[in-house]
Amino acid sequence: MKPLSGLRILEFDGLGPVTFAGMVLADLGADVLRLTRSAAAGAPTFTDVGGEVLHRARPAVAVDLKDASDLARVHELIASADALIEGFRPGVMERLGLGPEVCAARNPRLVFGRVTGWGQTGPMARQVGHDLNYIALSGALSMMGEPDRPPRPPLNLVGDYGGGAMLLVTGVLAALLEARTTGRGRTVDAAMTDGSALLTSLFHALGARGLWSETRGGNLLDGGAPFYRCYTCRDGRFVAVGALEPQFYAALLAGLEVPAAEAPQFDLAGWGGLHARFAAVFATRDRDDWTAHFAGTDACVTPVLTLSEAPRHPHNAARGTFVEQGVVQPGPAPRFGEEAPTPAPQPAPLSLDEAVTRWT
Structure with a gap:
């Protein structure tokens, strides 16, 4: 039922x-x-x-x-x-x-x-x-x-x-x-x-506190932050980085072998330089290499999967997020119990x- x-x-x-x-x-x-x-x-x-x-x-x-x-x-x-x-x-x-x-x-x-x-x-x-x-x-x-x-x-x-x-x-x-x-x-x-x-409610709230600029690409969640954006890997594919909290950012820096003293997280004036630095590091390995490298860490680094790749990812497969019924398609959501609908x-x-x- x-x-x-x-x-x-x-x-x-x-x-x-x-x-x-x-x-x-x-x-x-x-x-x-x-x-x-x-x-x-x-x-x-x-x-x-x-x-x-x-x-x-x-x-x-x-x-x-x-x-x-x-x-x-x-x-x-x-x-x-x-x-x-x-x-x-x-x-x-x-x-x-x-x-x-x-x-x-x-x-x-x-x-x-x-x-x-x-x-x-x-x-x-x-x-x-x-x-x-x-x-x-x-x-x-x-x-x-x-x-x-x-x-x-x-x-x-x-x-x-x-x-x-x-x-x-x-x-x-x-x-x-x-x-x-x-x-x-x-x-x-x-x-x-x-x-x-x-x-957009959150962004109105942030703007009212002076924490959101109308300059696109200069904010925490719009790709302005070097620790919350996507990067191109050696094979032309991408990873998504979402290391917002300080402890997650520390795990990101450790995985990239970037000294923390050289990469203060909320120094907005230095974000442009960190973008370039992180981009150069991510460009040295293939996407799936980075995925394996950061697996099990708190760095919040995930592969950017295509529509055809997403159903095959082990997490999605384990949960039954996608089903094949005539064509592969997303299953119903949300769930009301453990069984995938x-x-x-x-x-x-x-x-x-x-x-x-x-x-x-």
């Missing part, structure tokens, strides 16, 4: 955060139905994007939301659902006759989860954009990358997934807990600008009638 077993969640198919949130909720045991655009609706589904990984554990149900009969059947599903998640631009669900007020009238305990870039309100709410735009506006992007180059996109992890999907999941679960007590659902407005801004595969599609029968 998984933690969310028994919960019914209706996912309106989309890209980015909604798809990831649907996967997480399904991995946790919720019965998720993913409503996709039918051929009659005149638009393709997003199956090729999410594939068998992001669309695992829940069936696709093809619908034409402009067809009165299909729309009526979707209303039946809403009446039986605990939550609904969607990522359309503001106003789209309302135009389809599926806005929060209409759904609440049909099912007062329904939690209506919405995730967008700019949020449901504000002067930019209806403007188009993507992950990069949202994290640019929140201030998060300004801290990424080298100081003498434009900010570097951190994939779509900060906006779509961290600030969007994960906060959508958090908001939906919080509202579901409340609905159990009150019998009333809520509308969850998860905006990627809000969420990615929330992720196995994701359910992507099931066969359901017809709309079959979906309604399933929930009635």
Whole structure:
């Protein structure tokens, strides 16, 4: 039995955060139905994007939301659902006759989860954009990358997934807990600008104390510190160094054979010289040599693994962090016990009638 077993969640198919949130909720045991655009609706589904990984554990149900009969059947599903998640631009669900007020009238305990870039309100709410735009506006992007180059996109992890999907999941679960007590659902407005801004909380706190500069690459956690950054090894691969605490830094210096008296940790004026010195030392050995060299120490030195290497690492293999199910993919997280959870595969599609029968 998984933690969310028994919960019914209706996912309106989309890209980015909604798809990831649907996967997480399904991995946790919720019965998720993913409503996709039918051929009659005149638009393709997003199956090729999410594939068998992001669309695992829940069936696709093809619908034409402009067809009165299909729309009526979707209303039946809403009446039986605990939550609904969607990522359309503001106003789209309302135009389809599926806005929060209409759904609440049909099912007062329904939690209506919405995730967008700019949020449901504000002067930019209806403007188009993507992950990069949202994290640019929140201030998060300004801290990424080298100081003498434009900010570097951190994939779509900060906006779509961290600030969007994960906060959508958090908001939906919080509202579901409340609905159990009150019998009333809520509308969850998860905006990627809000969420990615929330992720920068530490840096606002540090800045208020004069401990964070807006000069990118000059701070403790943005690659400015020589003991918290990545280095290139002889073979062109990389190691990550995270020796923040003094005792860990001492272990790093010992492993690099750099005298402590020549490398004071928090002499910011000397960080540039230490960067160069550490880089020269790391360039003398291959990545895996350094990995073996620092194994068992407190220097906080780890190899930077590629996507194909990560599943084979002994730690990940021992924990079952990755699974092979059609393709190699990350397993569900977090865990609720010692056994590694196995994701359910992507099931066969359901017809709309079959979906309604399933929930009635």
